[in-house]
Amino acid sequence: MPNDGKSQAAPVPQETQGGLARLAYSFTEWAETWFPDAFVFVILTTIVVAIANLATGAGPVAIAKGFGDGFWTLIPFTMQMAMVAITGYVVASSPPCTRLINRLAAFPSTGPGAIAWVSFVSMASSYFNWALSLVLGGLLVRALARRVDLKMDYRAAGAAAYLGLGATWALGLSSSSAMLQANPASLPKSISDITGIIPLSQTIFLWQSVVMGLIILGMSVLIAYFSAPKGRHVRTAQDMGCDVTEDGVVADKPERPGEWFEFTPVLPILIVLLAIGFCWAEFSKKDALSVISNLNTYNFIFLMIGLLLHGNIRSFLKAVTKAVPTSAGVLIQFPFYGAIATMLTLVLGSDGVSISHHIANVFVSIASVHTFPVVIGIYSAILGFLIPSGGGKWIIEAPYVMQAAKDLHAHMGWAVQVYNAAEALPNLINPFWMLPLLGVLGLKARDIVGFCFTQLIFHTPMVLFLLWALALTL
Template sequence: MPGRISYLMTRLVSRWLPDPLIFAMLLTLQVFGLALWLTPVTPVSLVGMWGDGFWNLLEFSMQMALIVVTGHALASSGPVRRLLRSTASLAKTPTQGVMLVTFFGSVACIINWGFGLVVGAMFAREVARRVAGSHYPLLIACAYIGFLTWGGGFSGSMPLLAATPGNPVEHIVGLIPVSQTLFTGFNLFITLALIVVMPLVTRMMMPAPHQVVTIDPELLREEAPTRKTLATDATPAERLEESRLLALIIGALGIAFLVIWFIGHGFNITIDTVNLMFMIAGLLLHGTPMAYMRAAVVAARSTAGILIQFPFYAGIQLMMEHSGLGGLITEFFIRISSQDTFPLMTFFSSALINFAVPSGGGHWVIQGPFVMQAAQELGADMGKSVMAIAYGEQWMNMAQPFWALPALAIAGLGVRDIMGFCMTALLFSAPLFIIGLLLF
């Protein structure tokens, strides 16, 4: 059944799903029209909101571009290549390959979402290199399907924000500790169920041999060595560029900072610490400053989609927030909820809003105040209400290409290549979230 559905979904999205940039532009117009229709804002004020928000994600865009560059550069180093090869060798058949990539990506995203997105795509490429007959688009889709676990993992934005002083709902319901969100029976059930069930689902998505898309060998070609052998008459500048000592000193400085950071903040892995860890590890493993720079230059070619598309989502997010459209959608689902169904209705409202605001932090700003106040009035479980927002966001990511961009950039594929499989994962993962929210 999953195989037949994924085949139909792939044909559907291949015909109708545009490039992510076009998707973002059409979504901009849709949100603009809905806000005009459903809220009292004027066209002029909406244009102002869109323009004011357009550059609000510059810091985040840079972080995501860097995670692609630093992650790709790290993966191109000799030691990491060998580690990925040895792990990928556990898969002996294409079917085992998709299951292994799904499992690997799911576990990696629990550790940290940025780490999981990038390393999962790198691992999928390595499995494609080693396992003959692999369906490359499915392998990359499996890496992204692993992203289903991130909201309930150690870097889940919403449970961490709900426990952080100064967050947008603290004045309404106070702080909600992670003991009521991440470390609960329902979150443990949902997260473990995704780790166990989704590899089985992706296994059944494996196409028939005549439908397998073999990857262009050029996309899987190993990058040229980045080390440069110096001539005996090399200049002082060239010797500095290829200095192992300079790389070691800068690497030691970065490691010292990370040690101090974790001592002061606990095991709090942020996207910035992930980028720094990737950068320092890549620098040390490539051996010299310019060897690392050559790897980064190759990796930077993959960041265009992130740099151009993320501003559109920033504009959409501000229109949703300042026009009140996000609040209207949330309030509709709240009105049709009871104490028992409230988490499930919150889950679906979060999924709907995720099309326009595919960001955990932005989601919390828009939905958090409405949802948590309603949860308090209904007597609903506060921790489960927080996680319902997180689950809806992570679930609908399977139909929203925003977060697929880093993985696609590393893979050298387009969104139409993987979205049919992701939509199938959306359908078959839904019961896991629903059971967890209703029965635990």
């Protein structure tokens, strides 16, 4: 082409924003505008449950008493969850784990690839322990966000780190209901009289359960990759105003003789030796899975590992100080969830039936042996949004759900897995379990829930289909 003397501007490349990315971005824009803080959400839920109790004929005084009686019922669990966040952060911020996380952060070469990688690490680790997936995923996101060569959307990466809780955890070794059903010493008589003991080989180790977990994992990674924002839609950690500086604790030196005790490795080693003795006694008397599934033991082991990895008391205490803010949401919101659970399960109205049983009767009454997985799956997901506790909700739900499974001659182990797979669905958009992760990332629930909702609209039909289709093979 002849040159006419006029400069020609180079064409501006157009952004290749995929359909899933546009969908996730739309949901996120909506959530950033309309989605309330997690604490507002729990207050609204409390009010709705109180109104529902009024509809059953309960008096205001009875409702208020149920609210007050239930408020502190989750205090042990609240402390356990706070320690999950703290101990996980302490371990992950130790020098050896910081080096490991930085190595993991070196693998991805693109923003969407990094988000897909976070989702895989989060879900794979959640199979072994859901608490580990939250902290490991969160710190991996922070490490990736520090890479100046990687333009990664911090919100989408945060949502990917949450997929372990929202997709696969209940199908793995930390499944509260499966562990409860397999341990006769822990199983309440109200459930054992109906189900008996159901070994793990009939729940999480069924080949149908393993196949379902792999399908969900693969689907989630693909959605995370293709829904990742690109171009001008990307919001990095810096854009969000989040501090993602190195998580490891910087070592210092004693300045006076009295500080020697804080820096010597001798004291941590002596304490860890005591811990090893305790663990030896526990594992020699009990099944290994039952020991690990106990949150107290899990937190104890993680705390001792953190103390050992930091090598001295000063470094360990600095890590604890940095970790405590990650548990703030848990400490203030869990008591309200205890009140909600009590108001849902107590008989407060004049009809002699709790709200949870009202809901259950609607679904259980329309189930057949073929529709049972889908009907109970839908019910478990709905109730899980109001009572976001896998183990606690199972104790509430199991007596009538498992009786229905028994009456319909459904596979009892698969009924547990129906509960597990469906129970994880509401976690995707429920701020309850997001709190420890959000504390690590410095984000709000509204920042990641749009991307989580994108996962939910694909997960719901797929999980319900798998529950129905795989049940036909049993």
